Amino acid sequence: MKTLLMLTGRNVKMYFKDKGMFFTSLITPLILIVLFLTFLGNIYRQNFLSIIPEGVEVPNALSEAFAGGFLFSALLSVCCVTVAFCSNLLVIQDKVTGARRDIIMTPVKGSTLALSYFLSTAFTTLIICMTALCVGFLYLGKVGWYLSASDVILCVCDVVLLTFFGTALSSVVNYPLSTQGQASAVGTIVSSMYGFISGAYMPISQFSSGIKTFISCLPGTYGTILLHRHFINGVMRELEGEYVPDIIVDEFRAAFDMRAELFGHELNDVHMYLILGGATLFLIILYVILNLFKKNKKNRIKG
Secondary structure, three states: OHHHHHHHHHHHHHHHHOHHHHHHHHHHHHHHHHHHHHHHHHHHHHHHHHOOOOOOOOOHHHHHHHHHHHHHHHHHHHHHHHHHHHHOHHHHHHHHHOHHHHHHOOOOOHHHHHHHHHHHHHHHHHHHHHHHHHHHHHHHHHHOOOOOHHHHHHHHHHHHHHHHHHHHHHHHHHOOOOOHHHHHHHHHHHHHHHHHHOOOOOOHHHOOHHHHHHHHOOOHHHHHHHHHHHHHHHHHHHHHHHOOOHHHHHHHHHHOOOOEEEOOEEEOHHHHHHHHHHHHHHHHHHHHHHHHHHHHHHHHHHO
16 A cells, blocks of 8 residues: 555656646646637527526526536536546656656556556546636636535536546556557547537537437546536526526526436436446456456566
8 A cells, every 4th residue: 555655646746747748737628718718608698698588687697607607517527538638648658768667677566556547647637627626616606606515516526526537538548558649649639529529519419319329328428417417507496496487497408418318218417427437437447457468468478
């Protein structure tokens, strides 16, 4: 355990010490915050106001809270995965510099080293994503706060679970990579595509039926939907109770990905947590198997 903690601490220090790796991780959330608040915020405010019946006036704070909640939930759903890929670059960097080979030559077990990489990636990703979550809460506190205590707790749980999903996914995908060029290529692909295929950049309801079916089969999609739900639930409750009929709110929930369906069956929070948690567990087991296979292969070569 002491060795594991020392290696994990070493990986975290190396991550924050490497300014290039650290700022690469921050690029995605910073760009998305500026992009969302500058260009997309007004679009979502208008979309929100378009559902309000003519003659009904709602507080400006409601539209601001909806736009901010939707945008920050989208931001976090992407960052929990893309930042994990950036944090996991240390694994490849150690291969390139030979640091991994030097560590393995010591009495440190390969499994301990692999676990230290996993834990350090999860820890550094959580630091950045939790900071972004706090920024989101502060923003909503300024423009319009409609979150309940349970909403806040669920948002934190969503970020933690999605971070472990991103860590497990990046650990498996980056496992066979051995050069910085390969890592950069994979990181570019993930950063450019993940937001679209998870429904973060564009509501899933606006895609064709075939694409919607494909996206609904991807576990990361449910992390996005969970964050949308828990960031915007308070606004929907306020609308239902004071301003518009329930049927309009239901249509609005469907249009902005606050409802999830899988092969025609509607999913609740528990279902989505099980899907995302199950996918995370599967990826962790796959990561363990990959490391065991590598260990057994080395033993056969030595034999």
